[in-house]
Amino acid sequence: MSQYYLKSHEYIKVSGDEGTVGITDFAQSALGDVVYVELPSVGDTFEKGETFGSVESVKAASDVYAPVSGEVTETNSLLEETPGTVNESPMEKGWFIKMKISNKDELKEILDQNAYDKHLKSQK
Numbered sequence: 001m002s003q004y005y006l007k008s009h010e011y012i013k014v015s016g017d018e019g020t021v022g023i024t025d026f027a028q029s030a031l032g033d034v035v036y037v038e039l040p041s042v043g044d045t046f047e048k049g050e051t052f053g054s055v056e057s058v059k060a061a062s063d064v065y066a067p068v069s070g071e072v073t074e075t076n077s078l079l080e081e082t083p084g085t086v087n088e089s090p091m092e093k094g095w096f097i098k099m100k101i102s103n104k105d106e107l108k109e110i111l112d113q114n115a116y117d118k119h120l121k122s123q124k
Contacts, residue, residue, distance in 0.1 A: 004067060004107055005116035011091065012067040014107065021067060022076075022095040023055065023086065026120060031057040034086040037079040039096055045071045046099075048106050053096060055086065068106040070099040 002014045009027035012019040028034065036056040046052045046066040053064045075097050078085055086094040101107075111119060 002107075003113060005111040005113075005119075006065060006067050007111065007119055008065055010065055010067050012107075012110075013095075014101070014104075017101050017104065018073070019068065019070065019099050019101050020095045021052075021064075021097050021099060023064060023090055024116075025090050026123070027062075028087050028090045028094070031055065031062065032059040033057055034083045037083045037086060037096065039075040039079065040072050042072050042075060045069075045102075048103075048109075055083075064096060066099070067110055068099075068101050069103050070101045072097050072099050074098040 004012050004014065005024065009024045010021060011024050012021050034055055034057050038054045040052050046069065048066060048069045050066050051063040052066045055062055055064055076095050078093065088094065
């Protein structure tokens with residue numbers, strides 16, 4: 001499984017042509033206590049960089065962007081009842097959507113782990 005990131009702190013974990021998308025630990029920490037997550041519907045399609053949902057916290061609301069183009073195959077229904085899961089486990093249980101990636105070449109255009117780590121250091 002490979003992992004990639006956007007500078008806006010979304011991640012995608014890739015296995016074959018499927019990707020699991022959410023926000024990073026850095027993003028959830030900056031947002032504070034998450035109180036609501038808006039997710040798309042299964043079957044919705046998004047282009048790379050397009051807004052697919054939003055996350056609201058006690059501090060702010062933020063759009064969430066698709067790291068690559070594809071079709072939503074699953075949403076994390078757990079977040080409807082317990083949005084705070086994003087704070088507790090952003091990279092594991094707090095994922096937002098799973099998607100079928102339509103163009104894997106787009107992964108070359110976003111950050112790998114090393115590039116994301118450098119980006120985080122520049123944020124401090």
